[in-house]
Amino acid sequence: MTSPFCNVLDPELFAEGLPLEILRELSAAGPVLWIDDPLTKVPYWLITQREELDFVERNKALFSSQARSAMPMEDPQDMVDNVMAKMLINMDEPRHMKMRQIVRHAFSPGAVAEILPFLETRAKEVVDTIAHRGQCEFIKDVAAELPLLTICYLMEVPAENRQQVFDWTNTMMFIQDPDASEGQDAALEASMQLMQYALSLKQGLTHASANTVTGRLASGEIDGEPISDEDFMWMFLMVITAGNETTRSGIAQGMRLLMEHPEQLLWLQHNLDKIPDAVEEMLRFNGPLISMRRTAMADVQVGSAQIKKGDKVVLHYATVNFDEQVFGEDAHKFDVTRAARQPGLARDLRSFGTGSHYCLGTHLARQEMQIMFAELLPRIRQPKLAGPVRYMRSFFLSSIREMPITFESV
Numbered sequence: 123m124t125s126p127f128c129n130v131l132d133p134e135l136f137a138e139g140l141p142l143e144i145l146r147e148l149s150a151a152g153p154v155l156w157i158d159d160p161l162t163k164v165p166y167w168l169i170t171q172r173e174e175l176d177f178v179e180r181n182k183a184l185f186s187s188q189a190r191s192a193m194p195m196e197d198p199q200d201m202v203d204n205v206m207a208k209m210l211i212n213m214d215e216p217r218h219m220k221m222r223q224i225v226r227h228a229f230s231p232g233a234v235a236e237i238l239p240f241l242e243t244r245a246k247e248v249v250d251t252i253a254h255r256g257q258c259e260f261i262k263d264v265a266a267e268l269p270l271l272t273i274c275y276l277m278e279v280p281a282e283n284r285q286q287v288f289d290w291t292n293t294m295m296f297i298q299d300p301d302a303s304e305g306q307d308a309a310l311e312a313s314m315q316l317m318q319y320a321l322s323l324k325q326g327l328t329h330a331s332a333n334t335v336t337g338r339l340a341s342g343e344i345d346g347e348p349i350s351d352e353d354f355m356w357m358f359l360m361v362i363t364a365g366n367e368t369t370r371s372g373i374a375q376g377m378r379l380l381m382e383h384p385e386q387l388l389w390l391q392h393n394l395d396k397i398p399d400a401v402e403e404m405l406r407f408n409g410p411l412i413s414m415r416r417t418a419m420a421d422v423q424v425g426s427a428q429i430k431k432g433d434k435v436v437l438h439y440a441t442v443n444f445d446e447q448v449f450g451e452d453a454h455k456f457d458v459t460r461a462a463r464q465p466g467l468a469r470d471l472r473s474f475g476t477g478s479h480y481c482l483g484t485h486l487a488r489q490e491m492q493i494m495f496a497e498l499l500p501r502i503r504q505p506k507l508a509g510p511v512r513y514m515r516s517f518f519l520s521s522i523r524e525m526p527i528t529f530e531s532v
Contacts, residue, residue: 127155129158130148131159133516136516136517136520137513137515152174153169154426155170164196166434166436168441169436171425171447172442172447175476176476184418187218209356211479229483237276238489244271248497256529261522266366269490271284274287289312290312290315291367296523299515299523316358316359316362320359321355361483367410368411371410386457391499391503396462397495399467406460409474410520411440411481412516413437414479417435442472443471504530505527506527509524
């Protein structure tokens with residue numbers, strides 16, 4: 123069977139950001155497409171519409187995250203079994219939920235509400251450093267700062283170690299991009315160093331705070347037994363990486379979209395109370411997560427597709443967020459007022475996944491984005507690109523590496 127569609131697991135396809143026209147074609151042709159992958163020689167089923175994606179996500183017994191990992195790339199089976207399987211994102215039930223329960227409360231709306239003063243203060247400090255300058259490298263100076271400060275606060279990482287943690291996570295996350303990658307060996311070394319750092323942090327705790335992720339992990343139990351050092355290290359790695367990289371991407375892509383639509387940016391600056399709605403549209407139109415993988419554990423029909431046991435299934439969240447059956451005929455247009463006519467927008471989008479693997483940090487990410495834009499937009503005018511946007515080449519995470527901008531200070 124030969125597919126007429128391009129391979130969405132080719133990092134080069136994302137060298138200039140999301141290929142919107144291609145995603146539009148995939149969405150219209152869906153909901154389930156057979157795609158050839160000449161790079162890995164492993165073809166896959168691509169899920170491009172929401173109903174079918176939800177079916178896969180919510181049928182955990184039929185579709186495994188653990189069998190070949192939830193990452194769309196092809197790794198050797200021994201690495202999948204002995205390394206990847208230790209990460210929460212790659213676990214199946216019941217272990218997945220047992221691990222997730224340990225830290226879930228730390229990311230609940232109530233827990234996030236308790237740190238809102240921290241977020242607001244840090245966001246103001248970030249904008250204070252650039253507001254008078256009239257220019258900045260937006261990724262380094264703004265988008266990366268609040269997520270890093272926040273996740274390090276929650277993980278009890280001291281200020282003097284933040285840059286090192288940031289560098290380790292970048293080395294791991296940029297592995298697909300030939301312009302940024304330091305290679306697989308460097309990525310593995312960075313992950314090992316980060317986990318050893320996590321263990322030293324745990325051993326140095328004088329008490330386990332119930333309000334931090336590290337504290338909850340340190341005092342966590344599974345089946346009545348204290349969490350092992352190994353589980354602690356892998357959970358620390360996953361939370362600090364996801365909590366840093368994804369929110370940074372959300373802020374960066376959101377700012378890019380506003381600059382590309384200056385009339386909507388101006389409207390939003392005069393309607394700051396609509397920032398929460400605008401953030402939902404940013405997340406829909408260019409959310410951080412592009413795709414994830416599942417493996418079929420039995421023969422099953424999804425839509426009109428007959429999926430066989432062992433088949434690779436790729437959940438393409440970026441395409442699902444353009445599903446015209448859900449978001450209307452103008453789904454491929456960016457519109458910060460969309461939530462006014464689609465009140466359920468936050469529930470309808472799939473930028474954070476759905477089902478049992480729904481992103482733990484969803485509420486925190488939304489709050490960080492809302493607070494950052496609420497601080498930033500009243501203090502700058504007419505932001506414009508001051509150079510090329512350098513995207514990360516990745517079929518997994520939609521991220522920007524560099525985005526220099528100029529603006530008028532208020």
